[in-house]
Amino acid sequence: MNVRDAFYEVLRAHGIRTIFGNPGSNELPLLSNLPADFQYIHALQEGAAIGMADGYARASGQPALVNLHAAAGTGNAMGNLTNTQAGHVPVIVTSGQQARRYAALGALLTNVDAPTLARPLVKWSNEPLRAEDVPHALSRGILLARSAPAGPVYLSLPLDDWDHDVDAGALAQLEIRAVHGDPVLAEPSLALIRSRLAAASNPVMILGPGTDDAAGWDGAARLAENLALPVYVAPSPSRCPFPTRHPNYRGILPSDIPGVASALDGHDLAMAFGTAIFRYHVFADGDYLPAGTELWTVTSDPDEAARSPVGRALIGNPSDALTRLADTTPSGERAPLAALARPRPLDEPGPAFSAEAIIDALDAAKDESTVIAHEWTSVDTTWDRFDLSRPGSLFFPDAGALGWGLPAAIGLQLGDPSRRVLSVLGDGALHYTVSALWTAAHYRVPVVFVVARNREYAALKNFAQVMQFENVPALDLPDIDITDIAAGYGVPATRATSLTQLTTAVKEALSADGPRLVEVPQQRLST
Structure with a gap:
């Protein structure tokens, strides 16, 4: 058996049969004649691929594999990789290289110590010294990624390794390896x-x-x-x-x-x-x-x-x-707490709506099983207007790096098809990984994307006010037709012009068998 076949055998042993990626020339030897029991989810950009793998691992509870193209592809993915690291998500990142010389890239990811990042981007990185060591490196990476505290790992894999023979006895032992245990408080x-x-x-x-x-x-x-x-x-x-x-x-x-x-x-x-x-x-x-x-x-x-x-x-x-x-712990003597008064659902005439009213309309459209992939950053502290009664019901980018929400919603839906995913996006965040809409359409992933259209970077305008800065350029986003963009990628899209229409459109979309996008006008922070 060669290294390529052994690679897939190790993945099978760990229950991994889905690969996310955006292929390049170095990945052709691995992906040629992909085994029939594997699914390749094609993203058009590496940041989207990481986001999908991240969401898939969160929803499925199992490690996810994402294959990137060389150093440049890894670079494109690093923004979203910060979210994966901060979220303790078990993602195995493999990167195809032309020769055995890119271990330094993995070392960079594991030794980042800039104050803004606070910790390495991956738990472990490796480039096997011999082609025969690739299966063991993959096995080790999977086990490390899922061990507490979970997190991403990085493997640099030269393209000329795949045809080398592996030791059948060593592979058989890898297929039954396991690490059990979750450290708990004494x-x-x-x-x-x-x-x-x-x-x-x-x-x-x-x-x-x-x-x-x-x-x-x-x-x-x-x-x-x-x-x-x-x-x-x-x-x-x-x-x-x-x-x-x-x-x-x-x-x-x-x-x-x-x-x-x-x-x-x-x-x-x-x-x-x-x-x-x-x-x-x-x-x-x-x-x-x-x-x-x-x-x-x-x-x-x-x-x-x-x-x-x-x-x-x-x-x-x-x-x-x-x-x-x-x-x-026995019950104490303090009296039970009374619940806080909940805000009444808002009913606004429009033509643009407050963030709170939009959330209320979406809350009326979802049910208790709905999963919310949230990247509407100007309202990141008001999502608790949603009635959330089950674990795993809301996800937000852990490190705050934009471009995660749209592809992560696709991964969340693929990772647990039993729960429908509602992706709530700001119109600025949408464009970081907008190409992921094509993946949703191509694989008919039934995510409902709701884009709050305020034609500005509202979160940055909020910061500018708090920090008392004036006349900051590049904070407005006029003249972008989001519904046309979605349609161009193959996702049916509509505009909601009232809160009732928004609730109805999202309810219908949540019962559809493919992706849908709904745009809703949001009130601007300033005119």
Whole structure:
């Protein structure tokens, strides 16, 4: 058996039969006569390919493979790779090279230490020294990608490796290799949390993307109810880790230092699970915590724990910790919390609508199984107007790199066809990876894309106001026909001119058997 056939055998052993990519000349030896049990999902640009693989891994719960073309293709993908890394998503990136000389590229990805990135872009990179080592490198990469804390890995694979023979005995051992185990908090560490919660007079819970799973939702809800804990979502959230209509839910924390401190004022203990401490988005000086507030956090990522500027961190699976705490913590003496008053759905005449009204209209169109791929950055802190009652119901780019939402929605839909995906996009974000619309049309992936059209970079205009900058160029996006662009890629598209029409159009699209796009006019920040 040659290296190419062994490559596919290793993928089969791990249940990977879908490859995302945008092929180039170096990939032809691998893709020629693709085995019949594999599916190749063609993206027209590498950033879109990474986004699709990322979404697929999140929805399926299994590692995803994306094949890129050489150094240039890897470069095109790096923006979205920051989201994959920050989201702890198990994606295996393979890159075809003309010769055994590009290991330095993988080393760059694993040794990035710029302040803006804070950590490497991949967990591990490798270029096998011998062609015969390719199957072992792939096996190692898959196992590393899915091990806690999960994350992407990178393999540089020279194009002349594929025809070399491999050792059949070594391959047979690779096919049965496995790594089991998920590091969890030791009982003494859990006892510390239990004791601290019991001693607190006014504790509060903070949840992040690391608890957005069935165990995390159940454990968090039971613990919050047992101890009458108000529950916040950590700043700059990339997922929804708690039901937005639960009586204990208190909203999303502000994404600035003094805003978080103000929200936590009066609480002597903040217990955080599954989140970095904290992902601030707007710079403002101030104290990280109010006087008298102690912060503890449980995270599966030691690097995340070490770089936190405040608090005491414990390393282990945060959802497991929540489950065990809920199982062993008796109900407290505090009275149950009353639910916050929910805002009434807005009904506006138009011709353009507020972000809140648009969300309300979309909420009326979806059901509890709908998954929202959210890249509408000017409203990133108001998505909790959606009624979200199941884990894995909302995803936002973890590192804030635009161009993720559209292709990730396609991957999310392919990764779990049982749940329909609603992709909510700003008209600026759409264009970063707009070519992914072709992939949705070509493979008939039934994602519903809703584009809020405000003809501006509203998020940047918000920043300009906060930072008191005036007359900034390039913040307007006039004269772009989004429905025509979608139609050109093969996606049927329509414009909604009323909120009722928006709800009806999205409901119909969610029951269609292919992709649809709906454009809706959004009120501009300024005229």
